[in-house]
Amino acid sequence: MSPARPKIRLHVGDDLVAGARLSVGGNAAHYLSHVMRCAPGDEIAVFNGRDGEWRAVIDTVGRRDCVIRPVGLLRPQSAEPDLWLLFAPVKRAGTDFLIQKATELGVAVLQPVTTRRTVAGRVNLDRVRANAVEAAEQCGRLTVPEARAPAALSDLVDAWPAGRRLLFCDTAGAAPPAPAALARAPASDWAVLTGPEGGFDAGERDWLRGKAFVTPVSLGPRVLRAETAALAALALWQGILGDGR
Amino acid sequence: MSPARPKIRLHVGDDLVAGARLSVGGNAAHYLSHVMRCAPGDEIAVFNGRDGEWRAVIDTVGRRDCVIRPVGLLRPQSAEPDLWLLFAPVKRAGTDFLIQKATELGVAVLQPVTTRRTVAGRVNLDRVRANAVEAAEQCGRLTVPEARAPAALSDLVDAWPAGRRLLFCDTAGAAPPAPAALARAPASDWAVLTGPEGGFDAGERDWLRGKAFVTPVSLGPRVLRAETAALAALALWQGILGDGR
Numbered sequence: 001m002s003p004a005r006p007k008i009r010l011h012v013g014d015d016l017v018a019g020a021r022l023s024v025g026g027n028a029a030h031y032l033s034h035v036m037r038c039a040p041g042d043e044i045a046v047f048n049g050r051d052g053e054w055r056a057v058i059d060t061v062g063r064r065d066c067v068i069r070p071v072g073l074l075r076p077q078s079a080e081p082d083l084w085l086l087f088a089p090v091k092r093a094g095t096d097f098l099i100q101k102a103t104e105l106g107v108a109v110l111q112p113v114t115t116r117r118t119v120a121g122r123v124n125l126d127r128v129r130a131n132a133v134e135a136a137e138q139c140g141r142l143t144v145p146e147a148r149a150p151a152a153l154s155d156l157v158d159a160w161p162a163g164r165r166l167l168f169c170d171t172a173g174a175a176p177p178a179p180a181a182l183a184r185a186p187a188s189d190w191a192v193l194t195g196p197e198g199g200f201d202a203g204e205r206d207w208l209r210g211k212a213f214v215t216p217v218s219l220g221p222r223v224l225r226a227e228t229a230a231l232a233a234l235a236l237w238q239g240i241l242g243d244g245r
Numbered sequence: 246m247s248p249a250r251p252k253i254r255l256h257v258g259d260d261l262v263a264g265a266r267l268s269v270g271g272n273a274a275h276y277l278s279h280v281m282r283c284a285p286g287d288e289i290a291v292f293n294g295r296d297g298e299w300r301a302v303i304d305t306v307g308r309r310d311c312v313i314r315p316v317g318l319l320r321p322q323s324a325e326p327d328l329w330l331l332f333a334p335v336k337r338a339g340t341d342f343l344i345q346k347a348t349e350l351g352v353a354v355l356q357p358v359t360t361r362r363t364v365a366g367r368v369n370l371d372r373v374r375a376n377a378v379e380a381a382e383q384c385g386r387l388t389v390p391e392a393r394a395p396a397a398l399s400d401l402v403d404a405w406p407a408g409r410r411l412l413f414c415d416t417a418g419a420a421p422p423a424p425a426a427l428a429r430a431p432a433s434d435w436a437v438l439t440g441p442e443g444g445f446d447a448g449e450r451d452w453l454r455g456k457a458f459v460t461p462v463s464l465g466p467r468v469l470r471a472e473t474a475a476l477a478a479l480a481l482w483q484g485i486l487g488d489g490r
Contacts, residue, residue: 097342104473106465139467179484220351220489222384228349231473232480232489239424239481244465 005074006055008036008044009137011144016051016070021059024066027130032058032066045074049143052077077142081242084109084191085234086156086166088118090226098227099128103135103145105234106243111191112150116204118196123150153193153204160213164189167237168208168216169229171199178217178233182240185215192237194230250319251300253281253289254382256389261296261315266304269311272375277303277311290319294388297322322387326487329354329436330479331401331411333363335471343472344373348380348390350479351488356436357395361449363441368395398438398449405458409434412482413453413461414474416444423462423478427485430460437482439475 010032014022024032032038038058046068047053054070085107089095099110110132112123128147136144160166165188167178175181193208200208208214219232238244255277259267269277277283283303291313292298299315330352334340344355355377357368373392381389405411410433412423420426438453445453453459464477483489 100470101473101476104467104469105477106467139469141467177484177490179490218489220483220487222349222351222386224349224384225345228346228476231346231476232350232484235477235480236484238465239422239477239484242465244463244477245422245424 006043006045086193088196099131100135104139113153170216175216175218251288251290331438333441344376345380349384355392358398415461420461420463
């Protein structure tokens with residue numbers, strides 16, 4: 001019987017091959033040495049988004065640098081849904097929360113967008129990435145979502161990739177319920193778009209609804225906060241078209 | 246054309262009838278007077294969970310007491326799904342968040358439960374209620390979820406009401422995906438059960454799965470935090486069986 005799966009899971013940048021000696025610095029070294037009080041010989045799990053999940057042995061533990069050695073594959077890399085989340089940033093606590101939950105719900109790309117009514121300030125991409133890494137480590141996924149630089153929604157839509165559909169969570173006006181719309185949607189890659197507090201403006205909504213790749217949907221009779229709408233849409237998408245089926 | 250719907254929405258306890266003069270105290274008075282800086286003559290929307298949503302005129306504004314007068318029905322009371330959420334409390338920020346989101350997602354009853362692995366401390370029911378009221382006011386629903394006193398999961402299950410099914414979000418072992426299980430489930434009232442951080446213990450899981458009213462489900466391949474699991478399950482339930490259809 002194989003030994004128990006290690007409880008500590010760490011995302012690394014290096015290639016994972018048996019016998020390599022990998023240097024782990026920064027927050028991860030602090031986490032191993034001070035938070036988890038690891039010792040040489042302890043085993044952890046590591047993943048890099050490419051080579052699956054590996055069992056690794058800690059060789060040396062330092063405050064600023066630890067050395068770990070991958071020793072065997074725990075899980076091979078596997079395909080994951082290529083689901084994008086386009087979100088208008090909300091207040092910081094809401095955005096932190098959204099990044100964490102979207103990562104747990106299996107988003108592949110986190111794309112902050114500015115819309116006409118976006119009022120939240122600058123997005124701290126380093127903070128987004130750190131939150132995404134931590135959530136990916138905790139939820140057991142084999143990748144960390146890619147955090148892209150903020151872009152104007154209009155630019156993204158004008159250069160929209162062929163073959164990808166956009167689930168437009170429309171908070172105003174009549175749109176088909178999301179579950180029904182997803183159930184009859186064509187197989188394709190998808191992105192979920194949720195708006196800022198206050199929603200999209202009327203011109204923006206009409207413009208989005210006029211695009212052939214846009215599927216406007218309703219998320220029920222209540223007015224969901226921006227981050228709640230995003231999570232509900234992601235949960236429904238994964239349940240109906242993604243890996244929650 | 247009727248005047249615009251008031252932007253401020255307030256939950257009150259009193260019966261709503263035209264011409265009544267209602268006294269509003271406590272946090273609500275502070276909110277009207279100091280946060281929103283209302284003046285006599287301003288209009289707000291009020292609801293009490295029984296009489297629909299009313300337009301009301303503010304007669305007097307005080308720091309500790311305001312008087313409002315319902316003047317006309319905006320929306321009649323309507324039926325809402327009788328969905329319960331049984332949740333093992335997590336850390337305070339997680340519980341606050343869960344209450345807010347569960348209210349937005351249309352839960353009728355918030356039932357804290359203790360399970361074998363529940364480690365979070367005491368639930369502050371006043372805080373749960375305050376969070377639920379605020380979320381209900383913001384999301385436009387006509388009710389506030391009922392916050393029940395914490396109870397042992399075993400006691401609740403032993404006295405389970407006839408005709409209600411329990412969606413058991415099982416974080417370990419094999420269970421059918423939630424969307425498929427819900428799509429073929431019998432029409433009935435439902436409760437969603439999510440566990441503490443660390444999940445249910447093996448004996449507890451077997452005992453739950455042995456109950457005829459329990460539907461065990463999986464929420465996908467990732468390990469969701471307790472509050473994320475609850476939200477994903479509620480979003481799927483509303484989308485497939487509830488008012489998000």
